[in-house]
Amino acid sequence: MKRFLAGRPVNPIGLGCMGLSHGYGVPLTEERAEDVLLKALDLGYDHFDTARIYGVGRNELLIGRVLGGRRGEFLLASKMGIILDDGPRRIDCSPATIRRECEKSLKALGTDHIDLYYMHRPDYTVPIEESVGAMAELVREGKIGAIGLSEMNATTLRRAVAVHPIAAMQNEYSPWTRNVEIAVIEACAEHGVAMIAFSPVGRGALCGELRDVAGLYEGDLRRPMPRFIGENWAHNLELIDAFVAIAAELGVTPAQLSLGWVLAHGDHLHAIPGTTNLAHLAENVARMDWRPDAATVARINALFVPSAVHGHRYPEALRQQVETEEFAA
Template sequence: MTSRTINGKPVNPIGLGCMSLSWGYGALPPRDVAIALLNRALDIGYDHLDTANIYGLGHNEKLIGEALKGRRGEFFLATKMGIVIEGEKRGIDCSPQSIRRCIDESLTRLQTDHVDLYYMHRRDRSVPIEESVGAMAELVKEGKIGSIGLSEMSADTLRRAAAIHPIAAMQTEYSPWTREPEIAVLDACRELGTTFVAFSPVARGVLAGGVRDVAALADNDLRRAMPRFNDENWPANLALVDQFCALAAEHGVTPAQLSLAWVLSRGEHIVAIPGTGSIAHMEENFARTDWTIPADAAARIDAMINQQTVAGPRYGATMQRTIDTEMFG
């Protein structure tokens, strides 16, 4: 597939979300496997890696810095700041002072003097977005960051931010079973020349066929707290997964490859960053970038899996309050 761009720099349409190597979905891969996965990803053509300072409370950035020492010139590197975790306390701080402190800490862990893209992980409602973007613009001038990104924010917030400084990327969850970006953000990104970066493009493993028995998920798997995986909603959602997997089989691709192709078909300004702790899954996600989803298959997915057919919201009420994205009524 033809490369796409972030901040004018070409990247492959499928990048690597690195969170699963440090946190989120139960047991972590052994350190040697994680290091091998990162290097194998670069070897086969991945050139866009996405991390954040909170993934494993710095572990993920350290892992990338150590595993890919000497290969920094081979990939576009993105990280994030803004979410603060202190014990059981979780908050958001995108004040200028915090932004400056966090980039220096991230650069140290990543063993580099710059990142190509620096995101605000969430909107800080106590700080005007213009003030936060202004602070990030100073880091661009200093060469510590190549460009500015936003994560889980609305089209209105994007426009306000872009009035201060060009916004290179907006990162939000997007897959056939999470459609909120279609309300306004996808169009706003296209209008402003902002790349849309889709995280969880295989629906947190669901549309990769990787989740069937929710009860078997580890106690520390974040999906356990998500409404779509509870006893009330999961049976209906599993039925949709079965239909989706059957469609993938019809087209000779894996369910993950079908979901990724669907996401990328939604616009030339979209890139996807599936994450995994499995080398085999990482290779699978990248293996069919030569395949374009037929229009009839995309239409069948749209009819099959959408905001009306998926049971339950993507987040519970507490988590949803930290998100600035538009919601379906």
């Protein structure tokens, strides 16, 4: 059953496109990335999520080149605010930068309209009201269809909706990352905002296939993440193995269990798993309408109580760039 996002019905599972250009494992060839995108459309994916920072523009160029001819078949989402293409990495969501970055994305994507455009990270130097006001101008001009926020807290969301309707809040959410349960899921429901869960399969960890984190590709984003390091990983792997066993009992894959668990938390929830594997691409939507029952959700919640997972989801430098509420230590 479809759910509404930015004013239109879409399947509750979309495709996070970052990994097609960078992030996890050995980078794909252009041909392989093209295969994933086209196969996704054929499988019924109708929500594709990218960002200016993904591959420093390469991901948007890829999507524009490969999917431009089928633009009417999907909701297109992109993001701005993390700047890397003209100097050191920084966060900049000032009005002038928002407009400049939007124009870059429109050109790269080969379109005159982005359905859903996100502020990728909070900019602590610019009031959220100014950033949302600038994005509202882009809505009025027809360059974007709706406004989204990412990795922000409930307080910021409420300040933002006072300026302009917000269509979506995109934050990390999975059985082992549950910060949004503190306040964001409820705030989204209160204001009619879709909650978009990125990394809903725990950056691949909850599939149960990853064992040797030391063997990850040198440029893999997970290598410096505390959860994937040393004793933290050894401990977390025990939790993951228990999760995999629950999935086996239910006759679903661990990825399907993770996605079903996310979507069971409200009709305003969406999930955007990413993958470079064609089999996983099909697996993620094969049981799209399946949900675990309340007893199973409670069992998973008990397994992954926030205090049970060892290590923060981000290294310290990146942790300072997000404002999602934190559970007490």
